[in-house]
Amino acid sequence: MTTWFLFGAIGAWLAAGQSPLNIGPFLGLGFEVIAGYKNGMNLWGSSDLAAVFFVAAPLVPIVALLARFPPSRINESSGCIVLAVILMQLFQSAFVRSGTYHIISNGLAICALVPVLFAGVLSDRKRVSALPAVSMPQRQLSW
Amino acid sequence: MLIVNALILAVTAVRVVVLIQRTQPPGASLQDLWTVAVFLPLTIVHVAEWSAALFCFPIIASTIGVEWFAGKRSTFAAADAMSAVTLGFLTLVKISAWPLALVLVVTS
Numbered sequence: 001m002t003t004w005f006l007f008g009a010i011g012a013w014l015a016a017g018q019s020p021l022n023i024g025p026f027l028g029l030g031f032e033v034i035a036g037y038k039n040g041m042n043l044w045g046s047s048d049l050a051a052v053f054f055v056a057a058p059l060v061p062i063v064a065l066l067a068r069f070p071p072s073r074i075n076e077s078s079g080c081i082v083l084a085v086i087l088m089q090l091f092q093s094a095f096v097r098s099g100t101y102h103i104i105s106n107g108l109a110i111c112a113l114v115p116v117l118f119a120g121v122l123s124d125r126k127r128v129s130a131l132p133a134v135s136m137p138q139r140q141l142s143w
Numbered sequence: 144m145l146i147v148n149a150l151i152l153a154v155t156a157v158r159v160v161v162l163i164q165r166t167q168p169p170g171a172s173l174q175d176l177w178t179v180a181v182f183l184p185l186t187i188v189h190v191a192e193w194s195a196a197l198f199c200f201p202i203i204a205s206t207i208g209v210e211w212f213a214g215k216r217s218t219f220a221a222a223d224a225m226s227a228v229t230l231g232f233l234t235l236v237k238i239s240a241w242p243l244a245l246v247l248v249v250t251s
Binding site for chain 1: 159162163166167168169171177180181182183184185187198201202204205206207208209210211212213214215219223224227228229230231232234235238239240241242243244246247248250251
């Protein structure tokens with residue numbers, strides 16, 4: 001996968017007519033922007049109710065996934081890390097600038113992820129085993 | 144740009160279909176419906192600078208993550224290669240995806 005990933009990134013860079021020598025400065029500036037976002041999050045107020053719902057929505061299917069597939073092997077644990085980083089990135093994009101349209105757009109992206117997460121929870125047509133996993137976090141959420 | 148956007152959306156749709164085929168959830172025969180369920184929220188995004196294609200990175204990455212999670216990491220198919228190339232392209236476009244790209248590369 002890494003080979004194809006690098007092929008896509010470097011291929012697009014060269015196709016855009018950029019010099020390979022400019023990759024270093026581009027990465028440097030990019031990481032400065034990322035650091036700016038990170039610092040921006042330090043100023044974020046935790047009292048935003050929208051943020052609570054934003055976090056709670058994807059937690060339901062993710063807890064259900066954890067209940068259905070307790071990560072025991074490294075491969076499965078890495079899947080958990082990937083999902084966590086996706087949600088953190090969307091959360092940061094939504095709330096670092098705190099604009100309504102940022103929150104709505106990234107909230108909709110969360111909604112787009114939910115069917116993907118539930119496809120995992122309900123895999124192999126295990127409706128019965130998935131139901132307790134789904135109902136448990138939903139009940140906790142309602143509390 | 145319109146063609147590139149369409150290609151990214153098409154690859155993402157294919158990746159969702161592949162996820163459904165591999166995980167076999169209830170209604171797996173209705174793969175198109177699952178794909179529509181994924182894309183429907185993104186049709187509401189109306190801010191011009193945020194096309195749906197920009198959100199394809201987290202969608203493709205989540206399909207990969209869910210497959211790893213559910214133990215459905217089967218052989219590396221053409222759809223996986225296409226999605227990896229798409230992720231590589233989107234990494235250039237979306238700086239906020241860099242940490243996630245790094246995690247994907249390391250964990251894969």
